Amino acid sequence: MIARLDSRAADFTARLAALAPAGEADGPAVQARVGEILAAVEARGDAAVLEYTARFDDLAVDSMAALEVPAERLQVALEGLPAAQRDALAVAAARIRDYHERQLGESWQYTDELGNVLGQQVTSLGRVGVYVPGGKASYPSSVLMNALPAHVAGVEDITMVVPAPGGELSELVLAAAGLAGVSRVYTIGGAQAVAALAYGTETVAAVDKIVGPGNAYVAEAKRQVFGRVGIDMVAGPSEILIICDGGTDPAWIAMDLFSQAEHDENAQALLLSPDAAFLDAVAAAIEELLPQQERREIIAASLARRGALVLTADLDDAVRLSNRIAPEHLELSVADPEALLPSISAAGAIFMGRYSAEALGDYCAGPNHVLPTAGSARFFSPLGVYDFQKRSSIINVSRAGARVLGDVASTLARGESLTAHARSAEYRRDAAPEH
């Protein structure tokens, strides 16, 4: 059902490594197919997008205008929701907005002792594209998490794309788009939607950055247009790592593992505890609760393939192991999570204490649920407002500054045999009076 490991066993590292996700086998074929789609949309614009949409999404229309959902329609969707859903979405949006406003970067300048003004000008990106998967994996929470940081950053044009197979669209997704400040929606998807956003077409304006999750074709398309536009990180299967001291209700922990495992069979759920009896209790809770879960087949497959209950020497041992894994989600389900926090060197989001279930962070705690996976929390950060702002350096050299900096730059440029650099600096140095 779910592997039982011991961090002190001789074969532990090998057994843990065996739980890593399988590599992608369909690489080259997907690459080539995506390359063709991108080239077709770049060359033929709307016409190519319409053809692919008819073919892949069973949605045949005459013009891109028929695939555009106007902003008013988003408000209609919001007003049409059952009150409980509308209120829940509104609370989530407000909390996410409040948290992300604290991430806003600000421009700064200072004047150095030579009178030079140096600084950094922070501006928002101009136009952003948000990809939202269609069909079953169409998640309103994902719309909020991807679009709200762009809106908070001040991005004036947020274009959302969402495939509508056979014309079917989620009202929850449209409502979330309305709450999140999306400017317009096109019901297109796949690599063709990424291409339309990256290159622009007669109808779709080219964007500066594309964010949001998608299938293998979407991920590959984003990879291929990277550089032409910005993209967010390419996400792998979702993961949770729970460190528990044994004091949390085993049913709560079992359900937290399930909530990760129910995403898909490649999701990973790990529990680390120094308390062997607690691991037994969680194993029993898993046995008992699994049959009641709607998504029990996916959960069982995920736990069997990638899950583990790991006995550790102590909590410090668990933290060391967690730092090596650098999990996307880390729950510190312990009596004193503050004591462990300073030792955590890498994790996408850290859930502190027994009440901080990952599910609360997935929807409405405030922080973003788009997080680095597969160990990339060693160098990536959660999606944030900073991903929708850019910086420009500001350099305003004074006459006095030109004398000093001109001399330094001249010496270094000549050391690199870049003599036009040196002369450009010397012109300013020699024109400046002594100060």
Place this chain on the structure above:
Amino acid sequence: MIARLDSRAADFTARLAALAPAGEADGPAVQARVGEILAAVEARGDAAVLEYTARFDDLAVDSMAALEVPAERLQVALEGLPAAQRDALAVAAARIRDYHERQLGESWQYTDELGNVLGQQVTSLGRVGVYVPGGKASYPSSVLMNALPAHVAGVEDITMVVPAPGGELSELVLAAAGLAGVSRVYTIGGAQAVAALAYGTETVAAVDKIVGPGNAYVAEAKRQVFGRVGIDMVAGPSEILIICDGGTDPAWIAMDLFSQAEHDENAQALLLSPDAAFLDAVAAAIEELLPQQERREIIAASLARRGALVLTADLDDAVRLSNRIAPEHLELSVADPEALLPSISAAGAIFMGRYSAEALGDYCAGPNHVLPTAGSARFFSPLGVYDFQKRSSIINVSRAGARVLGDVASTLARGESLTAHARSAEYRRDAAPEH
């Protein structure tokens, strides 16, 4: 010699587009070759690195130990420099450090009205690799600009790689590494050095991120290991765009164009001015000064291939055009640069006023000289301390918070048919007392 364009001419957009850099023709061959090298180093570690180093760099040694330059050697190089060079490097390093310290991100937390603690924990990356090209393009300024932000961020292990063809190493590069806080240097290069940093070998410890410029093989290798480790942006040819009101000495502007053009034949130097007579004067200065330049052949080729003197309707027209191009370097060589600054929507670094030659920023003004190229200033920022820090979200839900958030999360999770998420939230909601 250099194109003369008019922004109001009917063929302007086409003529400007013709100055874009040529696409890379050697893509697939380089991709395959690099893929082989990466696989060999991943499989065979040091042995593969030693073989490639003997073959490509004409440097045959028995062990990786012979390719390691200890930290003490960096200090020896620094002390052995002529005083003027040593002082110039030290001033540059101090100024770069001072500027970058202002970029340090800080952790923050707040408590919301439900008693939930939310925040963001900022930590430095653990281990960083800095690639430095060898031979003629071995630039000490580049060592400072790539390594110092990592050091300021608090990265504890900075590993530098620099190929030493035939065993030859630049004392200036070693000295700069010493000043910049580099932990150790290996004299290896090419895709094999990138592979050693990304995967680790028996000798080289795997890093979390690789930064620094390199040739087509190095750039492709970084692209291929991206995701396994972080990388900086992939840089294209360097560019300058100068907006001048006609009041700057034409020789200064000519030399600023040269300083960009001398990098290589694909570098781009553009001058925009509403003053036709000034453009004539700069053209004359180019004619006069070019024969005196050591790198006149590269400069002439670059100006002929990609340079232009552009007559604009007025300064606002020049700014609009600059925003469309989103240049790496932008000089506002005008009487009142502050008046133009708010209108600049995208540029890597903005040089304000007649004394702010780009060359001063390249070496010692303080801001980084690693900047987004090819229009990517629309979404990328200069290399900075923020590239060597990562963020983790902090979520500590109170009992009272669990009641409210649990209810919202449950509603939204059920809307997405993720019922294990819903139950995980409900366990916390229902355990929490009314508040």
